Amino acid sequence: MVDLKTKRKRILVAALLALLATFGIAMTIKTSDKTVLGNSIYSLVIFSGSYTLLKHCLFLARNRRKDIGALIISLVFAICLVWGRNTMLFDDARVFSVLTCIRIFLIWPLWFGLIRALFSLHIKDALVQEQAIVKINRFASTKRGVVIIWAVILLCWLPYLLAYFPSVYGYDGPGQIGEFLTHNINSHHPVLHTYLLGVTIGKLKSPWWLGAAVYSFFQTLVLSFALADVSAFIAKHSRSLLLSLGSFLTFALLPFYPIMAVTTTKNVIFTALFIILELQVIKIAWGKEYFNNWKNVVVFGVISFLSMAFLKQAMYVYVLTIIILCCLLKHGRRRLLFTAMITVGVFMLYSGPVLSSLKVTNSRDDAIKESLSIPEVQIARAVVRHPHDYQGEQLKEVKGFIPNYDNYRGPFEAISDPVKTTFNTEAVRQEPWKFIKLYCAVGRKHPGEYVNAFSRLTVQLWYPGMNKDTSAFGEPYYEVHSLSLLPNQPRQTFGKSLLPSFKKIVDAFSNRQYYEKIPLVSLLFSAALPFFILTVSLGKVIVDKQKHYWAMFIMPVIFWLVLLVFSPVILLRYVLPLVSVEGLLILPLVNGIYSGRKL
Numbered sequence: 232m233v234d235l236k237t238k239r240k241r242i243l244v245a246a247l248l249a250l251l252a253t254f255g256i257a258m259t260i261k262t263s264d265k266t267v268l269g270n271s272i273y274s275l276v277i278f279s280g281s282y283t284l285l286k287h288c289l290f291l292a293r294n295r296r297k298d299i300g301a302l303i304i305s306l307v308f309a310i311c312l313v314w315g316r317n318t319m320l321f322d323d324a325r326v327f328s329v330l331t332c333i334r335i336f337l338i339w340p341l342w343f344g345l346i347r348a349l350f351s352l353h354i355k356d357a358l359v360q361e362q363a364i365v366k367i368n369r370f371a372s373t374k375r376g377v378v379i380i381w382a383v384i385l386l387c388w389l390p391y392l393l394a395y396f397p398s399v400y401g402y403d404g405p406g407q408i409g410e411f412l413t414h415n416i417n418s419h420h421p422v423l424h425t426y427l428l429g430v431t432i433g434k435l436k437s438p439w440w441l442g443a444a445v446y447s448f449f450q451t452l453v454l455s456f457a458l459a460d461v462s463a464f465i466a467k468h469s470r471s472l473l474l475s476l477g478s479f480l481t482f483a484l485l486p487f488y489p490i491m492a493v494t495t496t497k498n499v500i501f502t503a504l505f506i507i508l509e510l511q512v513i514k515i516a517w518g519k520e521y522f523n524n525w526k527n528v529v530v531f532g533v534i535s536f537l538s539m540a541f542l543k544q545a546m547y548v549y550v551l552t553i554i555i556l557c558c559l560l561k562h563g564r565r566r567l568l569f570t571a572m573i574t575v576g577v578f579m580l581y582s583g584p585v586l587s588s589l590k591v592t593n594s595r596d597d598a599i600k601e602s603l604s605i606p607e608v609q610i611a612r613a614v615v616r617h618p619h620d621y622q623g624e625q626l627k628e629v630k631g632f633i634p635n636y637d638n639y640r641g642p643f644e645a646i647s648d649p650v651k652t653t654f655n656t657e658a659v660r661q662e663p664w665k666f667i668k669l670y671c672a673v674g675r676k677h678p679g680e681y682v683n684a685f686s687r688l689t690v691q692l693w694y695p696g697m698n699k700d701t702s703a704f705g706e707p708y709y710e711v712h713s714l715s716l717l718p719n720q721p722r723q724t725f726g727k728s729l730l731p732s733f734k735k736i737v738d739a740f741s742n743r744q745y746y747e748k749i750p751l752v753s754l755l756f757s758a759a760l761p762f763f764i765l766t767v768s769l770g771k772v773i774v775d776k777q778k779h780y781w782a783m784f785i786m787p788v789i790f791w792l793v794l795l796v797f798s799p800v801i802l803l804r805y806v807l808p809l810v811s812v813e814g815l816l817i818l819p820l821v822n823g824i825y826s827g828r829k830l
Contacts, residue, residue, distance in 0.1 A: 241289040248340045249282035255337025261316050261696045281341055288344040297350045300774040304766055305342035309335045311762075314686060315694025322644070324686040327679060346767060350774060352824050364472050371466035371475070381459035384483050385451070391489035392451065394734035397443035400432075400713035402804070404495025408433050408718065419594035421541045422586055424497040432495070432717060439719040447493040450500060454492045457503035458482040458811065464510055465814050470825035478814030485755060486737055487709050487803060494710055498804040501541040505808035508534045508549075509786050509815070512556060515567060516782030522566040535574040536581075543598060544793050546578065552786045559781055596656040603654065604647035604799045605685055606670050611639035611650045612684040613677040620676060628669050632658055644687045646800040691801040692794060695759040708756075709803040711741045758801050761809035761816070762791060768820040780819040787812060 256277055257268035268274045313334045314324040325331045370376045403420055410416045411429030428446065435442030462482060466475035482488055491499050511531050515521045522528055539546045553571040557564045586593075600607075614621045614629050614636055621629060629636055638649035659666050674681050690696075716725055728734040740746060746756050754760050765787060772780045787809055798805055 245286035252281040252341035253278045285344045301347035309339040318686040318690045371463040377463045384455045387483040388489035394730040397440040398447040399494040401710035402496040417592045419597040436719040451492040453503045457506040471821045502807045504538040519562045539578045599656040600651045600654045609681040609684040611636040613680040691758045695757040758806040
């Protein structure tokens with residue numbers, strides 16, 4: 232029992248922290264209008280809610296692991312929210328500003344209270360009887376259950392498939408078709424995907440829509456099956472019907488899933504492969520008998536190979552995942568390592584001699600350009616923002632490596648392509664140390680600009696403030712319009728739809744970003760939500776020592792880090808694999824909250 236004097240002190244501390252949190256929220260909302268909360272009755276609502284939450288946390292039983300875990304996670308969130316707001320509003324993270332530090336410390340206690348309360352939350356009573364949950368779990372674990380979930384998702388997607396028939400011919404699709412038809416295929420894009428586009432859209436031209444329809448139908452089946460598979464897995468292992476149902480409804484009803492399913496981009500099929508491979512990794516960690524079944528070995532090997540073949544960076548993700556998984560496993564290490572080594576060996580053979588025999592042009596230069604996206608924009612920003620500090624020999628060095636460094640301006644700061652395109656990879660290969668010295672020299676002069684360039688390029692990956700600026704440089708968050716005519720397509724059919732009224736509504740919802748105006752729902756479109764889910768759920772697993780779930784986070788964490796370091800821009804198609812496994816990543820957190828129930 233807490234004595235009266237201590238109780239009064241804690242109530243007073245909760246009130247003080249709640250007041251500071253209210254000021255902090257007003258100062259960290261993504262707007263320059265200080266009256267949004269400062270002159271609103273809703274500030275009282277926020278203060279009351281903050282006080283209730285913080286008071287609850289101050290009276291929780293002390294738990295060192297949970298306290299430290301919540302402190303660390305809440306500090307990370309506070310930093311991301313303040314730096315992200317500054318970046319989006321002022322094009323400057325202002326990391327060295329005293330006001331920035333004040334804002335961080337004002338909202339830190341509120342986030343601590345929220346996460347600490349979440350770590351201690353336990354729900355025993357269920358809205359639905361446990362018998363019903365058990366029946367749903369059993370149903371989802373059957374092949375029939377997966378097929379029914381798959382069919383319902385396809386049925387919900389049907390209006391979109393008709394509205395965007397035969398496909399959204401966008402992103403790199405037209406360029407890849409051009410490569411296929413001119414027999415000048417480049418390994419910059421996944422060669423398997425280029426051939427898939429080629430044998431469908433490139434070859435099946437009569438009638439003009441046939442090839443695109445075949446491609447869209449195939450890709451839709453692949454993505455919807457992967458989503459049905461992960462929905463069934465969540466339903467089978469979740470103690471909460473809300474999570475199972477929510478995951479399924481997200482896949483079935485959010486418009487970007489069916490739209491992406493008919494879009495000519497490699498990231499859709501890779502997303503499906505990523506989901507299936509993630510489930511295989513979990514099954515390997517959870518089942519000692521996984522490699523005793525030769526079908527499992529074949530599935531794991533084939534999905535692993537295809538994942539690497541459909542995304543260049545996937546090989547690094549895969550290799551690191553296998554290494555870490557081998558360190559965590561207590562069973563089947565040799566078989567896992569042996570299978571993975573064979574798979575990587577086959578992929579190296581495919582990406583080397585096989586592609587060379589097919590006369591595929593190797594795009595090593597493009598790989599270097601993309602890998603150095605962040606250093607490129609960092610140097611460019613420093614020189615563009617401080618031209619008087621870079622004259623003579625040093626400016627000549629910058630131009631030698633980054634000829635178009637002055638393209639780094641305005642909305643193009645959120646994408647590396649204008650700077651990356653002319654990056655001199657030959658000079659880097661010949662004199663790597665010279666480039667490193669230049670990078671360090673510029674960084675010493677203007678470290679703040681390096682932070683700002685990094686923040687500007689990656690902010691949407693860790694700040695859930697949405698993506699209003701992507702269309703400014705010609706890259707919508709997700710495509711809803713074809714970029715060009717399909718082969719043999721009559722001009723008068725361009726932009727036509729089988730469901731024009733429905734397409735018009737969806738186009739407006741997407742292009743005008745109406746989803747940003749819907750509270751909570753807007754977060755489901757955010758590229759940063761996976762980061763927040765990953766951080767909280769993994770924190771819960773570490774704090775509670777739930778080793779059973781550790782394997783679930785290996786591949787998503789590595790993939791998120793690869794996106795952070797190597798991605799030239801943050802768009803939905805790049806983060807779609809992580810967005811698609813959000814329900815899976817929440818699973819340990821939800822099961823911890825409902826720990827009193829049996830699966």
